Amino acid sequence: MAKEKKLVEAITSMEENFAQWYTDVVKKAELVDYSSVRGCTIFRPAGYAIWENIQKKLDAKFKETGVENVYMPMFIPESLLQKEADHVEGFAPEVAWVTQGGLDPLQEKLAVRPTSETLFCEHYSHVVQSYRDLPKLYNQWCSVVRWEKTTRPFLRTMEFLWQEGHTAHATAEEASARTEQMLNVYADFCENVLAIPMIKGRKTDKEKFAGAEATYTIEALMHDGKALQSGTSHNFGDGFAKAFDIQYTDQNNKLQYAHQTSWGMTTRIIGAMIMVHGDNSGLVLPPRIAPTQIMIIPIMQKKEGVLEKAEELRQILAKQFSVKVDDSDKNPGWKYSEQEMRGIPVRVEVGPKDIEAGKCVVVRRDTREKITVAFEELETKMGEILDQMHHDMLERARAHRDAHTYVATNYDEFKDIAENKPGFIKAMWCGDEACENKIKEDLAVTSRCMPFEQEQVSDVCVCCGKPAKKLVYWGKAY
């Protein structure tokens, strides 16, 4: 048992130090490694496989809505980045610049893309001429770079992986509809696949994307009560089209500007999964995204027939699920700890006695519930167990969020919650950026979004007392 303890003890408990717990989990579950490149992490097989599954599922959803994938260069000439004024102002401070190619200094420096609006716009200005060329519904999977001072695996890294969708439409209405459609794709994906409930809403002008008319967001609450922006969708109106001259002739042969959107989800969603579902034994992966869903652990595996039975069960389960057998020479307790640390949704324990009785024990990672299942029912039952686990994880996360969502009707209440009760704060806002600034300075709390589901929790702004315009979700955020 000494070895098992070592593995488990190596994680700081989340109640003691949540940040350290997080760092321990990503390292001990072998999701990432650090390199000598400041602020960049290596995605190890267990970490990258999660991203591959996210890609596969999200990409299929995008394609169902007509999206096509493309690939744009990773460099953006300085002059191109500068074409849209708000956009460059927002991104310039965090750009990595290539100034030397081979042995020679460059005449014009190149930004390593922090995002690719400018490249997509330049391309659209080439290929959009007529209303017949619209809509353009493009997406790319790539990495982007933003020069950050402090970094944490998945949550904030200098280079991160993401997808960025960029669309061009004939009308403002179509662009607006696409912006909302993609936000819903993200929210549905997070709930139905990652078991993370989301608040959907609109960002305030202060928090919106550089160059956007409107930014929509999905916001999740982590186990420690901090918020995490999990996906955004931007409506650009015709602002970029004007800056990049993206015009088309409409059905009446009249020149019109295109209307555009962009939307993105990044590897930080893996951080959200960890911080919503994890526990003091390590990772808990949602069953619909886990690269390995089931680990079969043979008990007394040297006894005749045990490994054979484990392999037989593997083959049965492999028809529908992603499943492995841990037949290494470690003892079962050590294997349990590893499976728990890595967040594999269920383990199947099978030993000589089980074989005699014609059944095995299925153990859920989230609740540790032990379920005895007859061999012949295993395949059917496993589907039910994994579905139930998904459902329970989602509802647990929702209950946790709701229990940590507070209403404040005046500044004293707001301050008390912000200082003492980690979570979302629902409070009214007058619409003035000055109040957002004051709240941020006083309490390190930011406006997360103006939720689509508006309520009137009071009549006045929680900060200045003037008439309220909007309900806002506020919170401390990653």
Place this chain on the structure above:
Amino acid sequence: MAKEKKLVEAITSMEENFAQWYTDVVKKAELVDYSSVRGCTIFRPAGYAIWENIQKKLDAKFKETGVENVYMPMFIPESLLQKEADHVEGFAPEVAWVTQGGLDPLQEKLAVRPTSETLFCEHYSHVVQSYRDLPKLYNQWCSVVRWEKTTRPFLRTMEFLWQEGHTAHATAEEASARTEQMLNVYADFCENVLAIPMIKGRKTDKEKFAGAEATYTIEALMHDGKALQSGTSHNFGDGFAKAFDIQYTDQNNKLQYAHQTSWGMTTRIIGAMIMVHGDNSGLVLPPRIAPTQIMIIPIMQKKEGVLEKAEELRQILAKQFSVKVDDSDKNPGWKYSEQEMRGIPVRVEVGPKDIEAGKCVVVRRDTREKITVAFEELETKMGEILDQMHHDMLERARAHRDAHTYVATNYDEFKDIAENKPGFIKAMWCGDEACENKIKEDLAVTSRCMPFEQEQVSDVCVCCGKPAKKLVYWGKAY
């Protein structure tokens, strides 16, 4: 008919100017667009979809051999790149350097990865301790940057997409076996999926990868008689392990250096596909990689029942194939030209008369053969037609290559072939780099590989007349 002509006439004929034909095809088939980033091309949906299919199929083959995917940072600190002397010497002249992050100059400049051996080695030095940790069989899909003076879409671009596999093994034998295994994976993929026959062999020391003990290659012959290196696999021995201190304790508790390999295939393989199979009507995509395999083109589509029948056939074919209906308001001739330009392997023509007769006409893109098929046989027959087409394309490419492979036994013959007969030249070599250099300087011909299937076409080196050691394939190359 005027419009159709316009589309077709826009391609230069390959006999007139092969380079211009190539450029026309990649542009008119909408595979790429140029951007304001020098030397970088945009992969448009039709081009990127080919790469996505290549990824999907190759990745599955890698995983069958136990390979796991990871993701390494795109930046390499200068000091890390310099750790293996031959390696940095080979790559330094073509590296793009990041020297500024945000508003500040960097203390140490960062290379944008030209290849990632150094990062993988640094990681392996962290995670390989015991023989139990071996082998490590990692791969990543990403883009790399090499600062090139002249560039051409797919064939040579500053940034290109690829996969790079990096493995670490306990023994030299295992590393050697893996190097050959992956070369075979590439060659089989090219023949069985892309219909491109390959010569497998080993690079001479002059042409091998910077830092490798041995480089293996697959070489293809393009329609114009030039060679194209299509995939490489390198055996590093323990050279990198010594430079990066990748050591493990073996079963006898003795410290040993790991043995490593790397292997890569890039988007230039798309260029090979174009230049092996294309014709004067445009692209001809091999059926097993084409993003759209079948285009159904309704004739007199406004007549009752025609579009309905087209859609019915689409649904039948969609069970096994990737299929679309072109129901745009262009005329059929125009649609044929587009389908041919885009290289869609077959089209299905269906009009009122066909419907009355209960059949349709299937037209192969490569031979333009018209095959009349009864509706009820369409699904079965289509599988046969696409298989036959793959087979014929492969054999045609092989016949073309064989007809353009020449044997030279002395320098006069060699020179005559090099100057007058584009293709591979099989000729003996003494093993001296001086002869390779002379041939390159005199005739702009390089050694492509020492084929695994050695023959003795003469006794002496084709260049210096000294005793011959190896048969070499020579050629002008992309």
